[in-house]
Amino acid sequence: MAEGTFSTLEIDASPESLYAVAADVASYPDWAGGVKEVEVLETDESGRPALARFVVDGFVKEIEYVLRYTHDPPDSLSWSAERSDDVKMLEGAYRFTPADNGTEVFYSLTVAPNFTLPGFLRRQAEKQIVTTALRGLRKRVAEGG
Numbered sequence: 001m002a003e004g005t006f007s008t009l010e011i012d013a014s015p016e017s018l019y020a021v022a023a024d025v026a027s028y029p030d031w032a033g034g035v036k037e038v039e040v041l042e043t044d045e046s047g048r049p050a051l052a053r054f055v056v057d058g059f060v061k062e063i064e065y066v067l068r069y070t071h072d073p074p075d076s077l078s079w080s081a082e083r084s085d086d087v088k089m090l091e092g093a094y095r096f097t098p099a100d101n102g103t104e105v106f107y108s109l110t111v112a113p114n115f116t117l118p119g120f121l122r123r124q125a126e127k128q129i130v131t132t133a134l135r136g137l138r139k140r141v142a143e144g145g
Contacts, residue, residue: 004091004110005126009134013141015096015103019074021140022094025049025067031140033132034058041066051082058086058125061115065090088112094137107134 011018021027026049028035034057042051053066065084071077078093089112097104107130113122 003123004108005123005130006106006108007127007130007134008104008106009138010099010102010104011138011141012102013138015074015098017141018094018096018103018105018137019077021137021145022077023048023069023071023073024145025052025069027140027145028054031136031145033136034129036062044071046071058113061086063087063113084114086114088114105134105137 026038026040028038035054036057037053037055039053040049040051041053042049044050048071049069051066051068053064055062055064057063063084063086065087066082067079067090068082069077069079074096076093076095079091081087081090084090089110092107092109095106097106109126109130111122111126117125
C-alpha cells in the first residue's frame, strides 16, 4: 500500500478562487509544473471536468493517465486514476479551508507507478509534485488565473 505525500500552504485568496483555478484542469499545462498536456474527456452536469487525460513529465519517463474527478466546490477537489499503463494507482485531493489570512490549502497525493521505481524515488517525486503544485496554484491565483 502506497503511503502518499501531503502538504499545506496558506494562500492569500478565497476558497472559491482557489477552487476555480484547481478545477480548471485544462489550463494545468500553463501553470502546473511537469504537466505537458491535458484533454478533458467528459464534463459533469455543471460543466466541470469529470474525466481528463494527462501527459506529464514523470522524472524517469513521460507518463500518461486518465483521472476521474469529484467536485465539492469550494471546499475540495479530488481525483483518482481510471486507467493507465503507467500507474497502478494515483489518488489526490485539494482541500480549501478558510484561514485568518486567506485559505489553508491541503494537497495530498499517492502514486503507485506501474514500473519499477525505488520507494525513496517515488516519495521524492511525490514531494516535488506536491510542493510544485501548491506553489503553482498560489502563483496562478495571484496572477488572477
